[in-house]
Amino acid sequence: xxxxxxxxxxxxxxxxxxxxxxxxxxxxxxxxxxxxxxxxxxxxxxxxxxx
Numbered sequence: 701x702x703x704x705x706x707x708x709x710x711x712x713x714x715x716x717x718x719x720x721x722x723x724x725x726x727x728x729x730x731x732x733x734x735x736x737x738x739x740x741x742x743x744x745x746x747x748x749x750x751x
Contacts, residue, residue: 741748
């Protein structure tokens with residue numbers, strides 16, 4: 701019996717991909733918001749995110 705023959709194996713694989721996609725989406729959104737905030741601070745000559 702192969703893993704592919706097991707009921708639900710395909711769903712488990714898709715669930716893993718979904719978790720990875722959500723993880724990277726959240727990380728990218730956080731980085732985008734931090735860059736945007738830093739850009740706004742730069743325009744206002746305020747404190748900026750350190751490198």
